[in-house]
Amino acid sequence: MIFPFTAIVDQEEMKLGLILNVIDPSIGGVLIMGEKGTAKSTAVRALADLLPDIETVKGCRFNCAIEGPFCSDCLEKFQDGGLIEKEKKKMRVVELPLGVTEDRVVGALDIEMAIKKGERHFEPGILADANRNFLYIDEVNLLEDHIVDLLLDSAAMGINTVEREGISFVHPARFILVGTMNPEEGELRPQLLDRFGVCVQVNSLREKDLRVEVLKRRSEFDDDPERFYQKWEIEQQSLAKKIVNAKRNLKNVIISDETLFKVVEITSELDLDGHRADIIMLKAARAYSAYSGKEEITREDIKTVAPFALRHRLKRLPFEDISTETEKLHATLERI
Numbered sequence: 138m139i140f141p142f143t144a145i146v147d148q149e150e151m152k153l154g155l156i157l158n159v160i161d162p163s164i165g166g167v168l169i170m171g172e173k174g175t176a177k178s179t180a181v182r183a184l185a186d187l188l189p190d191i192e193t194v195k196g197c198r199f200n201c202a203i204e205g206p207f208c209s210d211c212l213e214k215f216q217d218g219g220l221i222e223k224e225k226k227k228m229r230v231v232e233l234p235l236g237v238t239e240d241r242v243v244g245a246l247d248i249e250m251a252i253k254k255g256e257r258h259f260e261p262g263i264l265a266d267a268n269r270n271f272l273y274i275d276e277v278n279l280l281e282d283h284i285v286d287l288l289l290d291s292a293a294m295g296i297n298t299v300e301r302e303g304i305s306f307v308h309p310a311r312f313i314l315v316g317t318m319n320p321e322e323g324e325l326r327p328q329l330l331d332r333f334g335v336c337v338q339v340n341s342l343r344e345k346d347l348r349v350e351v352l353k354r355r356s357e358f359d360d361d362p363e364r365f366y367q368k369w370e371i372e373q374q375s376l377a378k379k380i381v382n383a384k385r386n387l388k389n390v391i392i393s394d395e396t397l398f399k400v401v402e403i404t405s406e407l408d409l410d411g412h413r414a415d416i417i418m419l420k421a422a423r424a425y426s427a428y429s430g431k432e433e434i435t436r437e438d439i440k441t442v443a444p445f446a447l448r449h450r451l452k453r454l455p456f457e458d459i460s461t462e463t464e465k466l467h468a469t470l471e472r473i
């Protein structure tokens with residue numbers, strides 16, 4: 138039994154960061170920063186219960202979408218005249234543990250089988266499971282460099298290719314990256330940091346009432362998870378429904394020129410390189426607008442999500458504290 142998402146006390150920023158990615162996976166994932174024991178992992182695992190269905194090619198081990206791109210298995214099947222049949226699967230949260238081997242991440246080709254029987258046999262890895270799902274890495278800043286490289290490659294290409302002795306296997310590997318980290322335990326490589334669409338912060342709850350509520354819910358859950366779950370079921374269902382509705386309305390949300398100018402005004406003020414921050418901020422604002430049931434992106438929507446899209450992209454000059462840039466961001470947000 139997983140602790141219900143809606144029963145997590147406070148930490149609205151973290152919850153919103155996750156929800157926005159369910160509404161629009163192209164936001165590109167979320168990095169959750171915070172101290173130990175702040176319900177980061179609980180929230181990510183709890184997300185699984187709220188995830189919608191995806192449509193996949195029936196029987197495909199790699200969750201290929203009906204419209205492609207396809208894995209080697211599907212391509213072979215279609216070439217042989219096989220029909221594309223559909224099936225629905227629930228989106229999942231797939232975990233990538235620290236200390237994992239490369240084979241476990243990318244999958245492995247069985248060369249012996251190929252030589253003996255002339256058959257291609259591919260054992261799917263975590264990237265296969267993660268295709269079109271959430272890929273979750275706890276303590277992502279402690280991930281080994283060679284695994285980070287594999288993730289960056291497949292995130293950039295959207296496919297995973299495994300080659301051995303002239304045999305190859307390809308499958309789509311598009312995942313929504315979710316990482317949690319405690320900044321006190323080390324930094325994240327800049328290339329990986331930029332891969333996360335948004336970055337949210339969690340803080341230890343200082344207010345006594347909130348801390349009491351955490352304690353109360355936790356012990357209730359530990360004593361009788363099933364009963365606790367039933368108690369929260371209506372809340373869970375209503376949030377899941379709100380997410381499905383937001384997904385449906387996402388592309389109907391109006392993006393005015395004024396909105397575009399506001400987004401660009403913020404990023405220009407902070408002198409950011411490239412357009413990634415602008416694009417993500419706009420996507421996040423649109424998802425938030427759809428989630429709030431609005432027809433058009435408002436100034437408030439932009440103000441709410443701007444820190445998510447910008448926090449990990451602010452430039453820090455040598456010897457300069459990040460707080461200078463953060464202050465500049467807040468001042469800009471007040472002005473727009």
Ligand SMILES: [Zn+2]
Pocket residue numbers: 194197198199200201207208209210211212
């Ligand atoms: Zn496939």
